[in-house]
Amino acid sequence: MSGQTVLILGGGWxxxxxxxxxxxxxxxxxxxVVIERSTTFSLGLSNLGLxxxxxxxxxxxxxxxxxxxxxIEWIQAEIRGVDPVARTVDTxxxxxxxxxxxxxxxxxxxxxxxxxxxxxxxNLYDIEEAAGLHAELRRLEAGRxxxxxxxxxxxxxxxxxxxxxxxxxxxxxxxxxxxxxxxxYTPESIPMAVAGPAVGQALCSMLDERGIVHHFEQQVTxxxxxxxxxRFENGEASYDxxxxxxxxxxxxxxxxxxxxxxxxYVPVHPQTLEILLDVDTLEVQYPGVYAIGDVAxxxxxxxxxxxxxxxxxxxxxxxxxxxxxxxxxNEPRPSVYDGHGFCYVDVGDGLAAHGSGNFYAYPGPRIxxxxxxxxxxxxxxxxxxxxxxxxxx
Ligand SMILES: Cc1cc2nc3c(=O)[nH]c(=O)nc-3n(C[C@H](O)[C@H](O)[C@H](O)COP(=O)(O)OP(=O)(O)OC[C@H]3O[C@@H](n4cnc5c(N)ncnc54)[C@H](O)[C@@H]3O)c2cc1C
Numbered sequence: 086m087s088g089q090t091v092l093i094l095g096g097g098w099x100x101x102x103x104x105x106x107x108x109x110x111x112x113x114x115x116x117x118v119v120i121e122r123s124t125t126f127s128l129g130l131s132n133l134g135l136x137x138x139x140x141x142x143x144x145x146x147x148x149x150x151x152x153x154x155x156x157i158e159w160i161q162a163e164i165r166g167v168d169p170v171a172r173t174v175d176t177x178x179x180x181x182x183x184x185x186x187x188x189x190x191x192x193x194x195x196x197x198x199x200x201x202x203x204x205x206x207x208n209l210y211d212i213e214e215a216a217g218l219h220a221e222l223r224r225l226e227a228g229r230x231x232x233x234x235x236x237x238x239x240x241x242x243x244x245x246x247x248x249x250x251x252x253x254x255x256x257x258x259x260x261x262x263x264x265x266x267x268x269x270y271t272p273e274s275i276p277m278a279v280a281g282p283a284v285g286q287a288l289c290s291m292l293d294e295r296g297i298v299h300h301f302e303q304q305v306t307x308x309x310x311x312x313x314x315x316r317f318e319n320g321e322a323s324y325d326x327x328x329x330x331x332x333x334x335x336x337x338x339x340x341x342x343x344x345x346x347x348x349x350y351v352p353v354h355p356q357t358l359e360i361l362l363d364v365d366t367l368e369v370q371y372p373g374v375y376a377i378g379d380v381a382x383x384x385x386x387x388x389x390x391x392x393x394x395x396x397x398x399x400x401x402x403x404x405x406x407x408x409x410x411x412x413x414x415n416e417p418r419p420s421v422y423d424g425h426g427f428c429y430v431d432v433g434d435g436l437a438a439h440g441s442g443n444f445y446a447y448p449g450p451r452i453x454x455x456x457x458x459x460x461x462x463x464x465x466x467x468x469x470x471x472x473x474x475x476x477x478x
Contacts, residue, residue, distance in 0.1 A: 088114035089413050092174055092183030094164055096121030096149060098128065099378030099398030100189035101475060104157045106406035115413060118158045118183070120176060124149055126476070129240060129395065130468060132215035133247055133431060136328075137255050138223075142216050145469070147476035155475075164190070167342040169360065169371040185409045188351065188360075188376040189402070190339065192240060192393060196331035199235045201308030206233065206329030209248055210240065221326055222255060227264035228325030233315065234271035235305050236332030240379055240393045242277045243440075245269060245330050246288055247431040252328075253295045254433025267297045270315065270322065272304040279389045280440060280452040287454050291432055333393075335380060344371075350382035355391075355445060356421035358405050373412065377401040385424075387449030395468075396426050429465035430454070437461035 091107055093100045096119040107117045125146045134140030152159045166175035167188065174181045194210055196202040207221060208214040209232075222230075232249045249269045256262040269292070275285030276292075276299075292299050300322075307316045308327070315322045335349045344360055346352045352361040353376050354369060362370035364384050378398030383391040391397060404422045411418050424445025429437040439461045442452035455461065 088116065089184040090116040090118060090182070091185040091187065091409055092172075092181060093117070093119045093187045093189060094167065094174060095119075095189040095191055095378075095380075096123070096126060096152075096159060097189060097191050097378070097398070098395040099191075099402045100187070101126065101152075102399045102402035103187050103189060103377065103406045104152070105155065105475060106403055107410060108156050110406060110410035111413060113156065116158060117156070118160060118181070119152065120160045120162050120164055120174060120181065121149060122161065122163050124161060126472075127212055128468060128471065129210065129244075130465070132209055132212060133244070133251055135212065135216040136209065136218045136222070136248065137251050138219040142212070145472070146212070147472050151476045164336075164338050166338060167344070169342065169344060169374045172374070185412070186374045187402075187405055187409070188339070188344070188374070188380060189378050189398070190336045190380045192333040192350070192379040193336050194331045195334045196235075196329070198332045198334075199305055199308065199329075201310055202235060202329055202331055205308045205310030205313075206235075206327045206331075209244070209328050209330055218328065222252065223259070225265065225326050226261055229266045229268065229323060230326045230328065231315065231322065231324040232267070232269045232328045232330075233305060234269075234273065234330045237272050238390060238393055239330050239333050241428075242273075242279065242392050242394070243428050243430045245271060246276050246292065248328060249297045250291065250295055250432045253297055267295075268300065268322070268324075269297060270300045270303040270305065270317070272302060274301050277392075277440075279385070279392050279444070279450060280442075280454070281450060284440060284452055284454045287438075288430070291430075291438075291457075295433075333379075339380065344376070346382060350390075351376040351380050353377075353381045353383060355383045355385075355424065356404075357408065357418075358401050358422065373409075375405045375408075377405055385444060385450060386447045389449070391424075391426075391444055394426070394428060396428060400426065429461050430457070431462065431465060432457045435459055435462050437465045439464070
């Protein structure tokens, strides 16, 4: 068969995993094309290290032009439309046609959906703002730090809890812990609810041990930056330094393409990642058109959604890359996604807990969380080697 083109929409964690795997599986006559608006790549988890000062911006950002070296074409463009039937993508650089499409556009951040957020909160999920937070932490000698989750679901359900614990450890090292209160507000009912009550309780205990006050089922409605007040559906709270996780939403371009469901994201088959017509019958709407990572909605057997995290984006990307390569080479599909996943929860002091298990288990995910360890922390930092593998090796 003559050369085919795989279009990968979005060059984030999932999109670049798919691109590298495809490049390894396909012969050179086939094109692997990544359409990505940003000129740089970074891993979201590096934002935590930027906040604590353990990382510096130039060390965690990589230049997308380096992809060319591996035979991956990067088109810097804003995607404006997707036609999953014609398999075309409308961009501000023109219309592109593919034989295969992988949608990996992630979740958009929507700070503007919380009045006052943009002007008053330091957005932990924005790489520049996360880097700027370190100076704010250094400036604060006394007062109240609030970690605020403005809406759920959001990327990496562990990240706000990690941020609070890393700040706690940092203030101890900095000698300011006794003058600083740390509080966390979230609309969730327990931390990482999808992982089950035992994991949630373990995380609450970790926060309690560190004197971090947690406030669950608190939906923020507005932030007043002048009086430094958070307004919730039921009550108010004050802050001196506000670290915010903004609300998320599916990329607007997909709403118009008609591939998002009522919940806002793209419903996909839990094993093949093809876009679904019906989440109950698992009837596929567009065979051979895939959505992976944060943009995808995978309904679990307890009706919760698979969390938004890079490890899932990565595992899904590998499955999809193998399926596309098999289709191109006219071979049977080699594997499906089995729902296994893991995460490391950074707790400060050079330690991280390791949560892992089967998210596709019945009647719901079976996840085990270990005690924090130095080995767990080292394993977490190893993620950043992806940067070297993809861009520097
Ligand atoms: C602070 C923090 C800590 C985290 N820690 C972890 C962790 O420890 N473990 C873990 O597994 N995950 C972690 N995550 C989550 C992880 O970063 C995301 O889940 C992961 O990046 C999702 O991959 P993705 O490919 O689906 O989306 P993304 O990586 O967000 O990539 C989407 C890409 O699409 C591009 N794009 C979107 N719309 C358009 C458009 N219209 N035109 C062109 N390009 C577009 C974006 O620019 C982006 O590059 C963390 C995230 C944060 C913020």
